Amino acid sequence: MFKKEIYEKAMATLKERRGIALTRAAAVHEQMREAVPRVREIEQLMAQSSAKVVAAILDGGNIEKQVEKIKNENLALQTELAALLQKHGVTAGNFEPVHSCSDCQDTGFVDGKPCDCLQRLMREYSCMELTELSAMKPTSFDDLSLEYYSSRADGRTGIAPRAQMRQVIEYCRAYARNFDGHDDSLLLRGPTGxxxxxxxxAIAGEVLSQGYSVVYGPVQQLLHRMEREHFGRADGNTEDVLLECDLLILDDVGTEFSSSFYTSALYNIINGRLMAEKPTIISTNLNQKELTDRYGEQIASRVTGLFEPLVCVGKDIRQQKLKQSLKGE
Ligand SMILES: [Zn+2]
Structure with a gap:
């Protein structure tokens, strides 16, 4: 079930779309009447024909003959109008509003049932609402800089953080660019910062720009919301939205409070999305053992076995920036 506010927001969007389509169509029509005054005359004459039929009936006389005459006049007017419009490169269809959704003409309903476009809008707004909670904004890959990653090889692994992160960033960029809704799930692992x-x-920004629904959120916030709804302390359908969005990004997994509700909720989401072949991205600073210790085999085996692992390395970027600003650089 969607919340009432989400439904109202979606309906308001459809109303706005419908309004724009009608205004545009009316403007084209009015332009034509201005440019070719005969169009307006013909339309006025045609509008009078039913009044003429009524007058003929009241008049007595030969009604059939009169009506036939009016009908023929009307046909002649229609032919003249069509020819005039054609001469000016307009078909009668150009006066019809062009709706964003041809199934429901932007009314949101087909035969009394919610149209796909309405459901899509409600999904999109529900996702946006959850992402907005995090106060984080989807961003771009271009804002990612490699300057904070050392180009010197790590003594222990022999790998330079900059080279490693270049690969990770390129992988994520290609992942986001080629996103189709049935992609691999990703496990972004590495220390804080x-x-x-x-x-x-950045993945969220790119995938959103392609029209997919995305939820991004710190796991603590999303699970807390689910818990409040589950125990009737808040309205909402967070679990459905998390299960149904095209891409779910759970940030900071492992930093939330530990509770059996959270663990089973997390399992339901991760497993439900895997079953539905919908991708999830998890970021965490826990390693495999820590994941198992904390969440148990059920969750850990799915995440480590079925998610594509990407290892992020380097030094805490916020701390580096802080040091720079203290040094006045
Ligand atoms: Zn529709």
């Missing part, structure tokens, strides 16, 4: 959130938001 090395860009996992930024990468997630």
């Amino acid at each position: 090395v860009g996992k959130t930024h990468l997630s938001l």
